[in-house]
Amino acid sequence: MGFIIDQLQDYLVPYPPQELKPNDLVIQNTSTISNKIYLQKDNDDTIMKTLDSDKISSSTHDLSIQPTQNDDTGHTHRSLENRHVQLIGIGGTVGVSLFVNIGLGLTYGGPLSLLLGCIFWCIPVLCITASCAEMVCYLPISSPFLRMASRCVDPAFGFMACWNFWVLESSLIPFEITLFNTLINYWTKDYSAAIPLAIQIVVYFFINLCAVRVFGELEFWLSMLKVLLAIGLFFFTFITMVGGNPHHHAYGFTNWNPPMLEFFHIGALGRFQGLLQCVILFSYMIAGPEYVSQVAGETRNPRKVLPTAYKQTAARLTVFFVGGALCVGICCSGTDPQLLKAISESAAGAASSPYIIAMNNLDISFLPNLVNGLLLFSAFSAGNSYVFCSSRALYGLALEGKAPKIFSYFIQY
Numbered sequence: 445m446g447f448i449i450d451q452l453q454d455y456l457v458p459y460p461p462q463e464l465k466p467n468d469l470v471i472q473n474t475s476t477i478s479n480k481i482y483l484q485k486d487n488d489d490t491i492m493k494t495l496d497s498d499k500i501s502s503s504t505h506d507l508s509i510q511p512t513q514n515d516d517t518g519h520t521h522r523s524l525e526n527r528h529v530q531l532i533g534i535g536g537t538v539g540v541s542l543f544v545n546i547g548l549g550l551t552y553g554g555p556l557s558l559l560l561g562c563i564f565w566c567i568p569v570l571c572i573t574a575s576c577a578e579m580v581c582y583l584p585i586s587s588p589f590l591r592m593a594s595r596c597v598d599p600a601f602g603f604m605a606c607w608n609f610w611v612l613e614s615s616l617i618p619f620e621i622t623l624f625n626t627l628i629n630y631w632t633k634d635y636s637a638a639i640p641l642a643i644q645i646v647v648y649f650f651i652n653l654c655a656v657r658v659f660g661e662l663e664f665w666l667s668m669l670k671v672l673l674a675i676g677l678f679f680f681t682f683i684t685m686v687g688g689n690p691h692h693h694a695y696g697f698t699n700w701n702p703p704m705l706e707f708f709h710i711g712a713l714g715r716f717q718g719l720l721q722c723v724i725l726f727s728y729m730i731a732g733p734e735y736v737s738q739v740a741g742e743t744r745n746p747r748k749v750l751p752t753a754y755k756q757t758a759a760r761l762t763v764f765f766v767g768g769a770l771c772v773g774i775c776c777s778g779t780d781p782q783l784l785k786a787i788s789e790s791a792a793g794a795a796s797s798p799y800i801i802a803m804n805n806l807d808i809s810f811l812p813n814l815v816n817g818l819l820l821f822s823a824f825s826a827g828n829s830y831v832f833c834s835s836r837a838l839y840g841l842a843l844e845g846k847a848p849k850i851f852s853y854f855i856q857y
Contacts, residue, residue: 521655521656521657521742522741522742522743522744522746523655523656523657523660523742523744524656524657524660524739524742524743524744525660525743525744525749526749526752526753527664528657528660528661528663528664528739529660529736529739529743529749529750529753530752530753530756530757530760531663531664531667531668531671532660532663532664532667532735532736532739532829533733533735533736533753533754533757533761534667534670534671534757534760534761534764535663535666535667535670535735535825535826535829537730537731537735537761538667538670538671538674538761538764538822538826539620539822539823539826540623540627540819540822540823540826541728541729542674542729542764542765542768543673543674543677543768543794543797543799543815543819543822544794544796544797544819545725545729546558546725546729546768546769546772546798547772547776547783547786547787547796547797547798547801548725548787549561549721549722549725549726549769550772550773550776550778550783550798551705551778551779551783551784551787552705552707552718552721552722552725552778553704553705553707553715553718553719553721553722553778554700554702554703554704554705554718554773554778555699555700555703555770555772555773555774555778556700556703556704556773557703557704557705557715557718557719557721557722558722558769558772558773558778559766559769559770559773560719560722561719561720561721561722561723561725561726561769562722562726562730562765562766562768562769563766564723564726565723565726565727565730566730566762566765566766569730569731569758569761570758570762572733573733573754573757573758574754574758576589576733576734576737576754577733577736577750577751577754577755579592579596580592580733580736580737580740580750580754581746581747581750581751581754584740584741584743584746584747584750585740585741586740586741586742586836586839586840586843587606587738587741587836587837587839587840587841587843588737588740588741589733589734589737590602590605590606590609590837590840590841591606591840591843591844593605593606594844602844602846603846606837606840606841606844606846607841607846609734609833609837610834610837610838610841613830613833613834613837614830614834616826616827616830617648617827617830617831617834620823620824620826620827620830621641621644621645621827622641623823624640624641624644624820624823624824624827625637625640625641626792626793627792627793627794627816627819627820627823628640628793628820629792629793630792630793630794630795630816631793631813631816633792644824644827648827648828648831651828651831652828652831652832652835656739656742659828659832660739662828663825663828663829663832666821666822666824666825666828667825669818669821669822669825670818670821670822670825671760671764672818673815673818673819673822674764674767674768677768677771677799677815678767678771680775680799680803680811681771681774681775684775684802684806685697685774685775689806689808690806690807690808691806691807696774697774699773699774699775699776699777699778700773700774704718704719705718705778705779706718707721726765729765730761730765733754733757733758734833735829735833736750736753736754736757738832738833738836738837739836741836771799772798772799775798775799775802776798776799776801776802776805780798780801780805782801782804782805783796783798783801786801793816793819794812794815794816794819797815799815800812800815800816803815838851839851839852
């Protein structure tokens, strides 16, 4: 077993340079697994900052270990703290879909199918999170889970995984920008759509042009609004279902009748297809640990911060999505005429949200505007996260030589 671990260590950790230069650093007899750790200026120079104090003697730990700068491409800076990392993971995953598009699943399969489909899809996501967290915490380099696809599987697999992820993140940016404009249409359409679109693109550009700490701080507060919105809707569901509404009607679980709806076919097959449709819906609504992984190369003390961030982010996302699926089925029926009409007519903004339908049915007039306003921040935050992740994915590709070198250049601050 020890031999296998040593071989795995030699495979994952970069090999030492053929000729060490004066500003390269070699630390010997510091690892609990291997006899040597080689720190060199190469694509993985961020490893220099991830050594824990329990693996380095006190005299060596006092040294200022910085990545070498033999070229002018620049490098990422470890400026993100634990609170930033946790909220970035939530901010990139929790979007408008949790509050609006989830209504589609409710009409497909009903409240029980929606809840079961969410729980079912959370299982593989949690498994992926656990495996990805182990690898990224071991080697917290820039764009880690993408670059380790080449290290641990095959260079061809890593090439396609990196480019597929970049295309995915890049394609989601215009989606969120367009969604932001759609949310404004909930109030008015008397304006040029080019105005909010142009403003949002410029703001994204300047946010990501700044140091990563600016991005982390902004995402922290924007993601906090998402968390407050989700928790607030949980309380709205509970308070109204026990009678705390203008109608003083304790409707409880009356909207769970029937618990499963038929989709395409009649009978048991139709109910199964409704459940399957809900699973498919959550397959693109619930993301994995990629947003936490993308900031590994810019996190302070990553081998202590990232394990906690992965655990807490996975737990919170599970609570938000499973809780959201449960609350949506409680406060609104999958056969509600207003919900079906809003979806069929592609109602603007939050008008097709089951929460908004429930608020209108209960004659609560002020909450829909508040929810739609908070969804604006949610869409903006998600788009901002996609810009960040796509840029870091392209940066990782450039470091591996799989994209033009110009994409590896960073502003020197």
